Amino acid sequence: MDFALNEEQEMFREYLRKYLNDVGQTKVARNFIKGDLQGFLDIHSGLTDLGCTSINISEEYGGLGLSSLDLVPFFEEIGRSLLPGVYLETMAFAVPLLELYGTTEQKENYLPQIASGSKKITLAWLEPNKSFNPDEVECSAEINGDSLIINGVKTLVSGGDIADIYILLVRTGEEVEEGLSLVLVDHSEEIKRNNLKCVDESKHLAELKFNSLAVPINQVVGPINQGWSLLQEGLLYLNAALSSQMVGGMDRVVEMSTEYAKIREQFGQPIGRFQAIKHRIVDMKLELETARSLSYYANWTLENSSDDRAAAIYSARSFAAEAYIRSASQNIQIHGGIGFTEEIDCHLYLKRARYFENYLGSSQDYNEQVALALAW
């Protein structure tokens, strides 16, 4: 029995923590909110130098050849610092899908560029006023010789303005699920990109309009019309990483509350003495540790192709999503008046928690996935 990250993984976490401390943790996100994109790009190249963007890319394509558990410290730490970017979609969706299903050409083309930090990939799935259900995907890709002609609109695309490449879920056939494909689309002037305002201002969302955009047919990932099942595979990786990212945020939230309760004095004593405060923080800690255990295990199941991986990953995701909102909310209450100000980070974590709540499906959707995975 050894249920803990190993020494190398913990050491990597320390390096990352130190690096992100040195650059001011949430300061990067705060500057990004004010419009400082370059600051973020500098951090991005710093993280690249530390090897973050090559962790799970195989060695022949310039990566470190590690796997999901090795991503855990990275996602926890960027969750803690609320870092902008599309790491989730790039490292925990595009990379595993390309490694598993990409053609040699696609791998050669994209993986080294991801590893070197020069390309960032995001996922474009949702359409205006539609749900995440497969029957609501209308954005179409018609085969025309060696090309696909794409028409339609994708919205709420995470990091839409900083991504260089989109993985697009498009309709290529009539079958509800087996008529969908995933296509790699490089950003170009022909794609009309419109930024959307988001409650979590450290997340930039975009709407993308495709008007008869021609893309080579060899940009399809995996077999054509098998996009939905590939997407499901990719979502396992993405949600396992997402659960770690949320744990990282929760960890900081519990730490903020604890630190504040030790120094803030009222009635002549630190408020952390009062059980109304102390017990509330303990309940946050319980949820944090539960979420952390679930996320470690979720990533372990991926690395070991365990039979229970879907149940493990989706339960980790929905538990963390709900718990993150609860603790980020309590954090504001524990801080009192100062917690309601813009100056203190409390609100940033709450906004991030809300951003993730329904990202690529709701907690109810994922609970249902758990039920199905358990053959209920």
Next chain:
Amino acid sequence: MEFTISKKEEAFREELKTWLSENLPYGWMEGKREIPTTKEEYSKFLRDWQRTLYEGGWAGIAWPKEYGGRNATIMEEIIYHQEMVRVKAPPLINYIGIHMVGPTLIRSGSEQQKQKYIQNILTGEEVWCQGYSEPNAGSDLSAIQTNATKDGDCWIINGQKVWTSYGHLADRCFLLARTNNHPEKKHKGITAFLLDMKQSGVETKPILQMDGNQEFNELYLTDAIAHDADIIGEVDEGWKVMIELMLHERVGIGAELFSLEMRFNEMVEIAKEHHVNEKPLLEDRFVRQKMAEFYARYRGSLLNYYRNLTNTLKKGHPGPESSIDKLLVSELNKEMASFMITIQGHHGVLWKENAPVDTVWQDEFLASFGQTIGGGTSEVQRNTIGERVLGLPKDRGR
């Protein structure tokens, strides 16, 4: 990260499995799990079971070999609990003796005390209870008033204890009594006695619990007598002995957690079989959502436990994080039992032989309130976690 168990551990499990299948009370494996209810028969049945465990070498497995144990590793102890839960083995009547008093005696008892008590703890000949709580000292245990006064080489003990589990069946008591009054620090001046329960100055009165059981007692001490030789540790230093005694629970909440896992699985089976409006309950959207949430929470508790266990294995002793396990498991157990009654609809009010399903969830529900109070209330656990894990300041008065 590694969840597999070694070949040696697997062999240990197989050996225990085989032994259990051959030695559990007649009909137990087939589901005839009845324990007599009268006090004398109940006591005899469980003492016989412990004797059987002892003779098979399965009592006090974590104890050193020279004291009759088998020097089991922490992992073997975990496996032991898993298997006992799996076969729903009869309760261990001398739980307190085997898991707490015995190991404390082995470490801190005098040679004479070891000679006198150790063997009888293991065989079940002498059942132990703990005399801790009093009517005015519950969570605030250091406020105990039961008094021991020295008289020659004797101590005369007067006072009242309460919530004494197995007190009515016990032969011996690990008793905390006040031998001195410290003006500021209440926990100083308490002494730990190994008290003979079979004397005229000791009287127990069973307390009827809300779930219909009578497991704990009021314990009245009226000029009860102990001798110098019955003191464990030093006079006035009993608090330390008690803390040490709690540390011997090195696998912590393991058994309760494995029971919780089993009950969760039973809950799923019931929700599959039970039909409402001709549809299995498990197809109901509300039920599915709640059950998926319970799945995450029970798996999370189990995995937390494994994470804390990993720390214990590295350090050799459990840290304050074990309070997290206790709090999570007891609270979750309560909510799960409550939910199981809710989904039985109005039939959920039927009890005992009329209960709608085999596992009497009505009993589980009622009993679950004991778990969030006994062994340190959930509030005390939260204080421990807040102060010892998070480093928050203690509130005044403690």
